[in-house]
Each structure stands twice: as C-alpha cells, then as structure tokens.
Amino acid sequence: MLGTALLQSPATTSTASAAATGPAAATSSYAAAAVGPVVWSDEFNAPAGTAPDNSKWRYDIGGSGWGNNERQYYTNSTRNSAHDGNGNLVITARREGGYNCHYGPCEYTSARLLTASTFTRTYGRFEARMKLPRTQGLWPAFWMLGTGNNGWPGNGEIDIMENIGKEPSNSYGTLHGPGYSAGEAVSSRYTLPNGQQFADGFHTFTVDWEPNVVTWYVDGIQFARKTPADLGGDPWVFDHPFFMIMNVAVGGYWPGYPDGSTVMPQTMTVDWVRVSSLTSGGGGGGQITALGKCVDVAGANPADGTPVQLYDCNGTTAQQWTRPGDGTIRALGKCLDVAGGGTADGTKLQIATCSGNPAQQWTYTGARDLVNPQSNKCMDIPSANATNGNRLQIWTCNGSAAQKWTL
Template sequence: MQKSKLRIVLLIVILGSFHLKAQAQVPAGYGLVWADEFNDSRAADGKPALRPDKGDWWYETGGGGWGNNELQYYVPGITEFYNDSLAAISDGTLKIKAIKRKYYGMEYASVRMNTSNSWTYGYFETRAKLPGGKGVWPAFWMLPKNFQSWPLDGEIDIMEYVGYDPNVVHATIHTQAYNHVIGTQKTSTKTILNAETEFHVYGLEWTETRIRAYVDGELYFTFSNDGTGNKNTWPFNVPFYLKLNLAIGGNWGGVMGVDTQIFPSTYEVDYVRVYQKNTALSEVKEENLFDANFNNVSNLLRVSFKEQGVYHLFVTDMQGRALTDLSTTNTTSEIDCSSWAKGFYLLSANNGKRLSTQKFVKY
C-alpha cells in the first residue's frame, strides 16, 4: 500500500516539478520536457524582467501586414525609439503588450515570440488571460521549424481569439487541402466565461494519428490523420515551433474595425509547458547541469553549475508545492532550507537549453 502511494506521488512530481500555479490538464502517459514559468524576479531597480532574445525564445520582427494586413510592427521585446517594454515579466506572468504608436510606418507596436526549441508530437499548454476589445488578435500557435511555404507546410492554432467576439476561442489547423483561403480549414470554437478577466488553460495534444485541442481540460476540437501519407492533408510529422503573439487588426482581427481607446492592450501568460509521451524529466538530458550536496543537506543546499549561464532554479516538496523559485548567473548557489521539514525534495534547473532534475533528502 505504501509503495503504491509513493509511486503515485513520484509520478505527480515528475509531471509537475516546475512551480505549478494551476493544475495542468496533462493527458496520461506524458512527462514534462520543457517549460517557461515566467517567474523571473524584477531587476534591482524594480523594473520588470525581460526575456532575452535568442534564449528560450527569439523575437520575430517587422511589419508589412504578415500576410493578413495586420497593423502592428513586431519589435524585439522593447521598442527602439520609445523604450517601451512589450514583453515584460512581473509577478509571475509574461505581459505581451500592444501599443498605439507609429513605428516604421505601422500604426501599432507589439510582440511575436517564437521558441528556440521545436518538437514533433506532444502535449502543449499555456495558461493565459486574453486582451479584449475590437481589433485585438492574440494567439498561441505552431509553425514548422523548416517552414518554407504556407499552407503546404501546415499550421496548428492551439488558441486564437478576436476581441470583437468576446469569450469565444478557436482551435484550427491549416494544410494545403484545408485552409481558410479556400474556405476548407478545419476548426472549432468554444465559448468560455471571463476569457478576458480570468486565466484559462489552453492545451493541444498532437500525435501521429490526430490533433486534439482543449480548454480547461475539455476537448472541443479533433483533426485526424487520414493515413494516406499525403502532405497536402497531413504535414504534421516534422518539428514545429511554438509561438505567442498579439496582432492588431488584419483580415480577421480587424473585421469590425479597431477600437483605438483600448490601448495599451495586454495578453497575459502564466506559463508555457511542453510534455511528451513516456518521458520522465530524468530521461530528457544525458547529464545533469549541476552538482550538489544531495546526500548531506541539513541547513543549506549547495548547487554548483557545470558551465556559465543564466539558471532558473525550482525546489518543490514531494506534493509538488514550490519552496524556492529563483534565477541566478552565479556558478554556485546556496539555498537556505533550515526551516524545511526533514524528508525528500526535488531540485530542477533550466538554463534555457537544457533541463535537469534531481531528488534529494534533507536530514
């Protein structure tokens, strides 16, 4: 009986070793392989933290409408002329902002972020609060790593939202055979309460045979592989990136015009997580990023990193409750655990490229 309970607890910890601010809706058999929790501390001067370009994310920049006649210019986190922070992290969330400012000939400035990692198959999830008002168009979506041609290479929209249609979220796939240009896109909508004032969990399971989208754990969209091996109908067998962006106006977002009084507009993201089948955190990387006094922890946990970098550290107890959540650039760190009860704990470190997790015991 006790062994069974321990196995259940360990499974819960593996699936949730990051600071889980909300219960994730993860299908059975999946393990966490990548996450950005946006828990960075503010800078010494009190300003929000910024997610650097070419780390976990890179910024797609430019204007020109992005194929949809959109009105914003995407900037690399901060506007060049006005010093506006449009991808700032504070109080445990990422705030992607759109502002009404002339910028390289465009009427607005905003952000489009792309993960540096890509994945083939998995469960992908964010918890977010969406901006409202006519003209806003936030999305959480995917394009292929080796993207060359739309719609042939495929697109997966995990969550899209247009502000003129409050509380209605969309999940859609686009392929050569199924896309909105020819009116054959495969899509579904879900009406939810308080999309603009409360956080909701948006998830997508992508396997070799089907794609399924969820809101708050409720399935509302399914697209199945027809098994023909035809890229025109199923291009979803190659690595895809994840994207977060806030567009303004455009062929869809701007159908009802743009309310200029709603700016600045904010798309608030609590976390982004990626899970894959039958993958425990300990199996994700061949070698730990750190050494520590795991077998001799009393008042201090001493962590030494094997290479220079920026590290995000989490410590949770065996029930998944977060005890420490910090970022550091030091090659060594000490974590005060003198007030913790005796027992087992889990330490995770993420440097933006690799993830390592190790269990330890406090005596």
C-alpha cells in the same frame, strides 16, 4: 529561418468555417492521452521589466501586414514584451499615433515571440496559461508552425488558441495544410459558458499532438479532435518538428480593425508555457513493445494488407500507434486488423483501411494483454521469437511474455 512571408493565416478562417462546438464537447467519449514528463517550459519568474529569456524565445520584428493586412509593427522592446515580476510575461499592444512612430511606419506596436531557433519538437502536449486582451480589433494567438522547406501551408500550422476582440468568449483551434489553409482550414470553436470572457481571468489552452491525431482543450475540456479522416483526402503534414509562437496582432481580415470602441493599450498575460511528452491513454500515441522490440508496419508501407511485425524500435512513423478511443489501434492512417476477420489461432495481423468491423477492435487489459474481442484471442509473437520481421498473430491468451504489451 522562416520569414515574414509566412502568413498567420487564420485571418480568413472565419466563424463561418469553424465548427460551432462549445462546452458540450466535454461529453466527448475520447479519453485524453497520458501525459509524461515536462520536456520544456518557461515559468516567467524573472524580475519585472526584463525581456523574455533569449535562450527560449526570439523575436519576429517588422510590419507590412504579415500577409493578413494587420496594423501592428512587432518589436523587441520591453515596452511590448516583458516580465511583470509576479511570475508572468506580458505582451502589450500599444497605439503609436500614426505612421511616424519610433519603429518605422506603424499605427500600433506589439510583440511576436517564437522558438524556431531554440526549441522544436515532434508530438507532445503543448499548453499555456494565459489571460487574454479584450477590445475590438485585437487578435491574440498561441500557435505552432512546422519546420522544413515546403513553405506555408506545406509545412503545416497548428493553432492552439486564437481569439478575436469582437468574440471575447470564443477560442479557436485550427489546422492548416496544403488544400486546407486560410478560409478552407479545419477549425473548431470553444465558447466559455455563462457569458464568461477570456479577459476575465486566466485560462489554460492545450493541444495534445500525436501521430495522426491532434486534440484541443480549454481548461481541461476537450472541444476538438482532428485526424487525417477530417482532411477530405488532403495530406496530413503533422509528423515532423514544429516550433511555438505567441503574439498579439492588431487588425487584419479576420478580427477586423480597431474602431471608436477600441481601448488601448491591451495585454496578453502569460503565466507559463509548458511542453510535455505523451505516453499512452485513450488517445495515446507511440510505440507498442514486447520482448524488447516494437510493433512495426513492414516497410512503413501504408497499403492495405501490409504485415504487422516485430522489429527493433527506431522511432519511425511505422512504429507510432494511436488509440483514438473507438477501440481501434492505428498507424500510418490505417487500422491494426486481423487478416480476413479470422478467429483461429495463428491468424496473422496486418493494417487495413479503418472500417469499423470487429477484426479491428482491441482491448488493452490490466494484465497488459491486447485482446481482439471478436476472437477472444491475444496479439501474440509467434514462438516468442524476437527476431526482426517476425509477423504478429492472434493466439489463445496464455499469459506468456509473448503477449504482454507495453503501450
């Protein structure tokens, strides 16, 4: 199990390293992914005073700074995490009066809940409806860590929501990985309009996580979207299972420390946490199918010119396609491409470095055709032959089953 050596690293992801995006991000041209059924949820409807459901949540317990010189000691006590009887889970940070509190050496107690041993998942919509605390030195967060043996940041970290007490109107969304962690993380900020603060009421914090793209929302407003192109050549480490964490930290390098203005105790109230599958959409990701087979990158080879073929659906990344809203269709960090920019019937399809040229533009019609506008031709299965390895092509659109694609 991942231990205390893993940092909640955005402590050093300061506002200086975060893009100053805000409500204007609602004008983004990227469409949201289509959301499928809920696959995991906690609605927190247990009686008042009861602990979190241990079939869904476990505890991180301890102090020692958590790698960020934080001041809290995380406990499994219902003083720090319990249902309120009104459909919420409440995480409470408390001042304990010095270094001789009941739990050991601590100034404050709080709770950190995680799903590492109960639920992990690759891709989907992860979201929570929360009311945040408000005071200097508090650091509530809803985030995810990747599983695996590469440690932090090699396994990856996706921060869905982070807020610090001295910025009560701001929420941050961040990616951490090898070469872009802590102060070098890839981060964006959302600011509530009209001076509102996240402690004034409930807000919904959402991430849509798809192959090669992560998109953040607050109250349904998209404020950030990151792809491998945003990492400056560093590796994208977000294609394996992650688990969820929610906690309230006290102090640390990034939020700073409680002072004379700090009011305690403070609470983060969680109405629900839900995970849904994603199907398709403007930012959709997943398989593209016809004739019972999947569109596949041959050999999962990301090199330019690798053929795009038909193959048995197997769930690998070679069959995970995203549509980031710019007209392209992408897998393995490359674009679906008409070889040589050809327009003739029978021109083969491949992947190539995304370049913005017309050979990489596709339109999905209501009739389920995938059309390359430059050639006005459809993506086609040659001879309607569903044999594994049959390389796809463009062909005059004819309405046949060999050109009817499900995204």
